[in-house]
Amino acid sequence: MKSNTEKKSALRPAKSIKYLFKKPLTFRFPFETRDAAPRYRGFHLNDWEKCTGCGNCADICPTQAITMVEIKDLPVETGKKAERPQIDYGRCCYCGLCVDICPPGALRLSRDYLHIDHGTESFVYLPKDEKLDKEHFVTKDKYSIFQANLGHRRANYEGFVSELDFALFEPERTPMDIEPSEVRINSFIEEVKGYTAEKAKEESERCLECKLCEDICPAHMKISDYINYIYEDKLENSVKEIYTDNPLPGVCGRVCTHKCETVCSLGKRGEPVAIRWLKRYAVDNVDVKHIEDIVRVFASSKKQHHIAIVGSGPSGLSAAYYLSLMGYKITIYEAKPMAGGIMRYGIPKYRLPHEALDKDIKIIQDMGVEIKTNTTVGKDISFEEIKNTADAVFIGTGFMKGRSTRIPGIDSEGCYQALPLLEKISSGEDFWLGKEIVVIGGGNVAFDISRSLARVQKKKYGEVKITLTCLEKRDEMLADEEEIIEGQEEGITVKPGRGPKEVLFDNNHKVKGLRTVKCVKIFDEEGKFNPTYDESDVEDYSGEMIVEAIGQAPDYSYLGEEIMKKLEIVRGKIITDEYGRTPLPWLFAGGDIVHGPDVIHAIADGHRAAQAIDTYLMNEK
Amino acid sequence: MITRELELYHGPQHLGMVGNFSITLSVEGDTIVEAKANPGYLHRGFEKLMEYRSWTQNLTLPCRINVVEPDSMEMIYMMGVESLARIEVPERAQYIRTIVLELSRLASHLFGAWAYANMLGFDTVAQWAMAYRDFVLDLFEELTGGRVYHIYMCPGGVRRDLPDGFEEKVMNFIKTLADHVPDFDAALFENKLFYKRAKGIGQISRQEAIELGATGQVLRATGMAYDIRKVEPYAAYDKVKFEVPTREDGDAYSRLWVIHDEMIQSAHIIMQCIENLPKGKVYERTPNPFKWKIPKGETYVRIESSRGELGAYVVSNGGKNPYRIFFRTPSFTHGIPILEKLLKGANISDVGNIMISLYVVPPEIDR
Numbered sequence: 001m002k003s004n005t006e007k008k009s010a011l012r013p014a015k016s017i018k019y020l021f022k023k024p025l026t027f028r029f030p031f032e033t034r035d036a037a038p039r040y041r042g043f044h045l046n047d048w049e050k051c052t053g054c055g056n057c058a059d060i061c062p063t064q065a066i067t068m069v070e071i072k073d074l075p076v077e078t079g080k081k082a083e084r085p086q087i088d089y090g091r092c093c094y095c096g097l098c099v100d101i102c103p104p105g106a107l108r109l110s111r112d113y114l115h116i117d118h119g120t121e122s123f124v125y126l127p128k129d130e131k132l133d134k135e136h137f138v139t140k141d142k143y144s145i146f147q148a149n150l151g152h153r154r155a156n157y158e159g160f161v162s163e164l165d166f167a168l169f170e171p172e173r174t175p176m177d178i179e180p181s182e183v184r185i186n187s188f189i190e191e192v193k194g195y196t197a198e199k200a201k202e203e204s205e206r207c208l209e210c211k212l213c214e215d216i217c218p219a220h221m222k223i224s225d226y227i228n229y230i231y232e233d234k235l236e237n238s239v240k241e242i243y244t245d246n247p248l249p250g251v252c253g254r255v256c257t258h259k260c261e262t263v264c265s266l267g268k269r270g271e272p273v274a275i276r277w278l279k280r281y282a283v284d285n286v287d288v289k290h291i292e293d294i295v296r297v298f299a300s301s302k303k304q305h306h307i308a309i310v311g312s313g314p315s316g317l318s319a320a321y322y323l324s325l326m327g328y329k330i331t332i333y334e335a336k337p338m339a340g341g342i343m344r345y346g347i348p349k350y351r352l353p354h355e356a357l358d359k360d361i362k363i364i365q366d367m368g369v370e371i372k373t374n375t376t377v378g379k380d381i382s383f384e385e386i387k388n389t390a391d392a393v394f395i396g397t398g399f400m401k402g403r404s405t406r407i408p409g410i411d412s413e414g415c416y417q418a419l420p421l422l423e424k425i426s427s428g429e430d431f432w433l434g435k436e437i438v439v440i441g442g443g444n445v446a447f448d449i450s451r452s453l454a455r456v457q458k459k460k461y462g463e464v465k466i467t468l469t470c471l472e473k474r475d476e477m478l479a480d481e482e483e484i485i486e487g488q489e490e491g492i493t494v495k496p497g498r499g500p501k502e503v504l505f506d507n508n509h510k511v512k513g514l515r516t517v518k519c520v521k522i523f524d525e526e527g528k529f530n531p532t533y534d535e536s537d538v539e540d541y542s543g544e545m546i547v548e549a550i551g552q553a554p555d556y557s558y559l560g561e562e563i564m565k566k567l568e569i570v571r572g573k574i575i576t577d578e579y580g581r582t583p584l585p586w587l588f589a590g591g592d593i594v595h596g597p598d599v600i601h602a603i604a605d606g607h608r609a610a611q612a613i614d615t616y617l618m619n620e621k
Numbered sequence: 622m623i624t625r626e627l628e629l630y631h632g633p634q635h636l637g638m639v640g641n642f643s644i645t646l647s648v649e650g651d652t653i654v655e656a657k658a659n660p661g662y663l664h665r666g667f668e669k670l671m672e673y674r675s676w677t678q679n680l681t682l683p684c685r686i687n688v689v690e691p692d693s694m695e696m697i698y699m700m701g702v703e704s705l706a707r708i709e710v711p712e713r714a715q716y717i718r719t720i721v722l723e724l725s726r727l728a729s730h731l732f733g734a735w736a737y738a739n740m741l742g743f744d745t746v747a748q749w750a751m752a753y754r755d756f757v758l759d760l761f762e763e764l765t766g767g768r769v770y771h772i773y774m775c776p777g778g779v780r781r782d783l784p785d786g787f788e789e790k791v792m793n794f795i796k797t798l799a800d801h802v803p804d805f806d807a808a809l810f811e812n813k814l815f816y817k818r819a820k821g822i823g824q825i826s827r828q829e830a831i832e833l834g835a836t837g838q839v840l841r842a843t844g845m846a847y848d849i850r851k852v853e854p855y856a857a858y859d860k861v862k863f864e865v866p867t868r869e870d871g872d873a874y875s876r877l878w879v880i881h882d883e884m885i886q887s888a889h890i891i892m893q894c895i896e897n898l899p900k901g902k903v904y905e906r907t908p909n910p911f912k913w914k915i916p917k918g919e920t921y922v923r924i925e926s927s928r929g930e931l932g933a934y935v936v937s938n939g940g941k942n943p944y945r946i947f948f949r950t951p952s953f954t955h956g957i958p959i960l961e962k963l964l965k966g967a968n969i970s971d972v973g974n975i976m977i978s979l980y981v982v983p984p985e986i987d988r
Contacts, residue, residue, distance in 0.1 A: 008811055008812065008813040008815075008816045009811065009812070009813055010812065010813040010814055012807040012808075012811055012812060013745075013807060013808040013809075013812050015804060015807045015808070016745055016804055016807065016808045019745075019804075025752050025755075026752075036762070037759075037762040037763045037766065038763075038784065039762075039763065039764070039765070039766040039781065039784060040762060040766050040767075041766040041767050059911060060677070060678065060910060060911075061678075062674055062678035062679070062681045062682065063681075093681055093770070094767065094770075095680075095681040095770075095772045096766065096772070096780075097677070097678070097680075097681065097910075100780070101910065109766070159766060160766045163781070165904065166780055166781060166904055168677065168907075168909075168910050169909060170906060170909070205908055205909050205912055206909060207909070207912075208909065208911060209911055228912070231912055
């Protein structure tokens with residue numbers, strides 16, 4: 001170290017005179033300017049196409065500078081809110097937390113930082129970007145510093161942008177244990193193992209609580225609340241939240257079409273929160289007695305009215321549950337030996353084990369619902385009789401009749417419909433099984449039957465020989481992506497984009513395969529189902545068994561002609577209002593027969609119809 | 622009895638005062654009989670504000686407590702959170718943090734040199750110091766996107782990796798600054814006028830400095846080589862070599878020389894960090910900001926800021942927000958007990974000289 005006693009001079013500073021002749025380090029603003037750094041945190045930019053209006057930016061903002069404002073003329077898109085962030089630059093501290101939390105990466109900061117205006121109200125600004133706002137964003141040569149303003153900005157001047165590695169949310173899902181295909185093909189044991197407590201907590205932590213999922217869910221379940229309770233290890237509260245909108249969570253936690261996950265804001269750039277599996281975790285880990293204690297708090301005093309429900313599928317059970325909580329006396333008429341409808345007889349056990357379904361149904365039955373099984377309405381009991389004994393009737397009979405391709409030879413021996421086969425597999429009945437099978441159809445039912453048959457084939461013959469063919473191209477197929485992938489893993493050959501032409505027979509008039517032609521287009525110009533084929537491109541698939549799984553249709557014969565005349569039926573669906581009211585004041589409908597096949601829609605229909613029935617009966621007094 | 626004392630308000634509107642601070646002086650002639658520090662003009666209640674914001678939202682707040690050197694404030698908050706939540710910071714992030722902290726120390730010392738030179742009337746040196754500080758701000762702009770408030774560190778690391786070519790830019794800056802050091806020395810540190818004006822001003826003995834809780838260059842100017850970077854290494858300070866510069870006299874002149882030498886050490890630290898910068902992640906993801914709760918507990922963490930020991934006492938009661946955060950800022954001890962002590966008996970014309978040589982930043986006192 002130098003000491004303090006060295007020589008000092010008053011003349012040495014004269015050395016600095018040389019700086020008089022050097023180029024200054026400053027520049028003459030505004031005639032000379034410099035660009036801000038590429039990562040500069042200036043004014044906001046927002047890509048309105050990507051923005052979902054989720055409001056996470058407003059929630060994270062430490063200075064409460066961001067408000068979500070409703071935009072009236074914004075085109076309504078599913079899974080998006082008609083809101084966009086508005087920034088008050090009197091409060092903004094340019095920290096960029098809003099950028100790092102933005103799930104779709106729509107919100108960015110630009111390198112602009114100059115705003116000259118005489119009015120303070122101009123500090124409140126609705127950010128857009130050059131894609132949408134061509135008027136206010138100008139190119140570099142047209143930009144003038146003298147007009148610098150939030151309304152005069154440079155185009156393509158992005159600064160601090162979102163990077164997924166540094167995002168404040170976790171874009172990747174907690175992995176779920178799934179049985180490998182070699183193991184699961186051997187049995188009907190549930191393939192998705194479910195989350196452990198630790199993993200469920202980890203997954204529930206990802207939810208940003210933006211509630212886009214709640215808007216899209218047909219039942220409007222309080223998803224972010226029940227996920228938050230899972231995160232806080234309060235499973236009882238979570239189950240309570242779930243049961244306010246959904247009395248079949250064990251089913252929904254496994255086979256729901258999860259529209260919530262499709263719109264989840266985390267799914268925009270990463271993987272959505274595993275909402276379905278979290279629900280399953282909550283419900284699976286609280287026992288029946290506890291759930292019953294929890295849901296009984298919703299029960300009100302007993303009432304005199306009696307309500308009849310036809311069909312014990314999801315809509316019927318849902319309506320029955322809510323009506324019985326309201327105090328009504330409920331009777332469900334079910335044709336099959338056990339309750340559950342399509343959930344029991346249509347969904348294979350490896351997706352929905354019967355124990356889960358039985359647990360849900362037991363809770364509903366314990367609420368005082370009477371289920372009369374083996375009672376086919378129209379055969380064992382007439383609809384008229386039901387109507388006379390009940391004050392109101394809810395029908396939720398579903399789509400239980402298979403549609404046919406009506407190609408030549410399809411009505412011969414060796415050709416089957418998917419649903420009756422699924423029912424046989426589900427109830428353990430014996431049936432004739434082909435060594436080679438062709439399945440027609442590309443939806444979830446087609447995969448359900450293919451994968452179920454694959455398991456039976458594996459057990460009986462030791463190998464899987466199934467070809468699945470459908471009109472849709474691979475990326476248009478209606479089945480869930482995981483169904484297609486898992487089906488292929490299990491040995492099913494998928495042939496998309498093929499239209500069935502005719503059934504092929506061998507010399508003994510036995511089915512030997514299916515002839516298909518290439519499908520060019522499925523829908524015509526008017527958007528109607530009218531496939532066009534390229535007849536020159538022919539492929540034959542061999543199979544001694546052919547299964548049709550191209551969709552289901554309702555069967556209303558039990559209603560009788562008189563009632564049918566009074567109902568409005570369009571393409572097989574009964575037209576009702578949103579509460580399931582039909583033109584007949586005492587008759588309510590819901591589920592597949594109103595909205596088409598979808599479990600959660602059916603549950604929501606049942607809930608809303610219960611409310612409508614309650615209103616109807618209260619007013620009738 | 623004739624009263625010979627006069628009460629005089631020095632600041633907050635006073636040319637010899639930096640920042641929003643004031644001292645109430647009792648003077649007898651030109652000699653100060655008693656001085657009373659009078660802070661509170663800048664009270665923005667940051668510690669209280671932080672109790673109402675989540676752990677993640679709070680990373681934008683502590684930097685505002687010290688405008689001159691925001692990064693050490695950020696660092697101390699992150700260290701507190703990381704110690705309570707038991708977060709491991711990746712090694713590369715530790716090195717980057719060290720670079721940022723040392724750049725920040727350089728910027729802060731240059732700012733201090735500006736303030737002191739400006740106050741004494743060495744305007745040329747003051748302008749130089751300000752110009753070089755601006756180069757550091759350019760580097761910060763490049764790295765963090767902000768010039769003054771960087772909001773760059775976050776629990777678990779830093780918010781972005783180094784941009785392409787950043788290391789080179791830092792090296793270029795250090796080279797430019799090093800080339801300029803002889804001119805700085807000639808114009809200020811070896812200037813006889815500076816010696817005359819600073820020598821013996823605000824002198825404090827080692828014993829008094831320790832008793833009054835002095836840290837940083839105030840303590841090191843009395844000959845005590847006490848530096849938290851050595852005593853309790855944090856970030857990557859245990860992996861770099863540097864010296865702790867000291868002086869013996871404990872006066873303003875010694876303190877300025879300590880700052881001068883420290884800047885040279887900072888440059889060495891930065892160069893070593895850039896040379897040995899490890900590869901890998903710079904950010905370990907922390908839980909969802911809307912749900913993040915930190916386990917119940919309390920911690921005291923401390924670092925060596927450009928002014929002395931900067932500490933944070935962070936208490937969590939297991940909630941989404943901190944229960945209490947207290948910052949132990951060096952300006953508080955330097956700006957209140959030590960300043961009051963040193964002003965007693967000093968000449969009225971030396972008030973600014975003493976205060977600025979103690980390197981007091983008033984926002985650190987009013988938190």
